[in-house]
Amino acid sequence: MRRVRGMKAAALLLAGSMALAACASDEDSSSSGSGSSGGSSASSGDLQIGLAYDTGGRGDKSFNDSAYAGVEAAIKDLGGNVTELTPNADASNRVDLLTQLADDGNNPVIAVGFAFADALAEVAPQYPDTQFAVVDSSVEGTGLDNVTGLLFAANEGSFLGGVAAALKSESGHIGFVGGVESPLIQEFEAGYVAGAQAAKPGIVIDRQYISPNGDFSGFSDPAKGKILAQGMFQSGADIVYHAAGGSGQGVFEAASEAGGRAIGVDSDQYETVGDPALQAVIMTSVLKRVDNAIQGYLTDYSEGSISGGTDEVNDLESGGVGLSTSGGQIDDIKTQIDDYTQKIVSGDIEVPTTP
Amino acid sequence: MTLVRRVGTLLLAPALAVAIAVVISAVVMGLLGVSPVQVLKVMVDLGDTPSQQITAVVAILNRALPLFLAGLAVAIGFRMSLFNIGVEGQYRMATIVAATIGAAVALPKPLHVALIIVVGMAVGAIWAGIVAVLKVTRGVSEVISSIMLNFIALGLASYLLTGPFRGSPEGASIVSTAQIPESGRLGGLNGVFDVLGLANPPRQLYGFLVFAVLVGVGVWVLLQRTRFGFDLRATGLSPSAASASGVDARRMVVKTMLLSGAVAGLVGLPDLLGRTYEYSSDFTSGLGFLGIAVALLGRNNPGGIALAAILYAFLDRASVPLQSASLPSSVVTIIQGTIVLAVVVANEIAGRITRRAAERASRQSSGPPPEDSMTTRTIPGVVSEGTP
The missing domain is CATH 3.40.50.2300 (Response regulator)
Structure with missing residues (x-):
């Protein structure tokens, strides 16, 4: 009897913690003390x-x-x-x-x-x-x-990411970790795959998503991102690109442990990751200049x-997407990258939006 | 027991829980250097113009509706010491199937809406039925199987949405089912505001409210005023006593889970029929888990659950104006979170108080103390003695 009761209590706690977890990510932003927030009745004229x-x-x-x-x-x-x-x-x-x-x-x-x-x-x-x-x-x-x-044009930026990965890969085997299998992220995948194949035809590309469409946990699950990336590194990939938001942290960790490299996304993650060990593995980032x-x-x-x-x-033409060069790891292939950039801007290369 | 005392004991635990949560939140706010009074002022301020105020009320009620239904679904199981943690998966499956069938058929208005509701309830019941079958035939704990089925439901719904049930064009950023035609939608209740002489904002009060109230009353009658409800509650209080008096415990498990699942199948429908008219990849998730908290706070009683749902919705709404006023909206999260913990503690305390009172009363009327003071043991988890 006591055991059953203990289990029920545990279940209740579990359920409670789930309800809590459901509320928990609602971190406030306006309290973080930035002087510019709030104040809707400020002087007129300004934005x-x-x-x-x-x-x-x-x-x-x-x-x-x-x-x-x-x-x-x-x-x-x-x-x-x-x-x-x-x-x-x-x-x-x-x-x-x-x-x-x-x-x-x-x-x-x-x-x-x-x-x-x-x-x-x-x-x-x-x-x-x-x-x-x-x-x-x-x-x-x-x-x-x-x-x-x-x-x-996330596909165009990712195309360059694919080119960089293919050119820098020594094993001829690279990977892609997507956060949520939604059309938006599939665009990243499509561009990456097209770029890699353009730079090195026949290259092996592992592609995995953390969560299915409709389940947005894939953008905030570094543990699962790490597991997927580990699998890719173990099967022979040496560079993995992530389009997985906060889960990318796990991809960087996997790269660091496996002695591989990773490509960041959205912002210049070489600058934002904040950990020298992880910084070393971030070859470049596919920028999306929001x-x-x-x-x-x-x-x-x-x-x-x-x-x-x-x-x-x-898009690439307006500088809204592109590759970051912090860390200098892709400086040696700059000419090829610029070459592909030109071809995309001029329309010689049409980057697909669906994989 | 007199009515006043009954209501008093009923409200004791939730009131205690809310009070504890408010005190803890106030302490946290104090530590952050924020005035709790100011926060409270912003929270109860519904807006400047009548239109804004009515919009706020509509927002609260629309948010409370699915929470109420989710709480109700969880509570039906709780009353029998069955932990239906799977409301999340049940409403997801129910909503996507109901949305797809609703979009695929053409029927006259009342029939069309009725069909969607029936489909939702049926799918929710079937999904919950799996849990019941596993429990009665294989003895699988409903806690484990219903949690696991949540993951399966999530994956299956995602597969269906991107595969056979897909209605949105290729490459759209939000994948959705096809839209339910006009005849399958439920209009808003904003006409009521005109009748009452209040402002009538563009935000529509979900027509599903009427149906949800009927469901709430129906569940109350079923649990409190029928043979089935008596058997259900009796099994929850003491499975051995119930089966000794001729209740087929396994049958009750199946029936209760089906009923709980059917109500869970309604959770997504206020949004589906009143606003989105389709199930999509960003359909509101997590309502099933919030329902657990709402059911606990409402002490598994339909009236209490309604109040708890409105309280949750009120707190949720407050997070927006709080942010706008540069106050920490995490206060809302803290209050909601601490309520969940406080309610468990408060239920235990309130249970002890009422039990002691009952024991004292029975001692005064000579006779030995009751074996298992039935009246006080309504909270699952804290008191249940075993599984059927």
């Missing part, structure tokens, strides 16, 4: 920017931080302030975030992440005088004429040249 983060909020060393960096840079140039909001753990309150930002009089309001698309379709028409922008989601054809889509895109959007907005209802595509 009043509303920023709605994707789940996780600021401090992810990746996507959201990059968005904030763009806003910060724009404020430095143009003046103004920003109100930042983070969704709750299950992200069911995206509509509330946008409503609050618009109600508070912020203009423009920037939504970070394609998951805001549905919420914008609901909120934007209610605030025709407010300009909205959404990262990673197309608005053309949706009829929302006060929303701008900030898009990235910061540049947002800064550019805000500059355009302050000049009054934003009309809404259109997409702004940030």
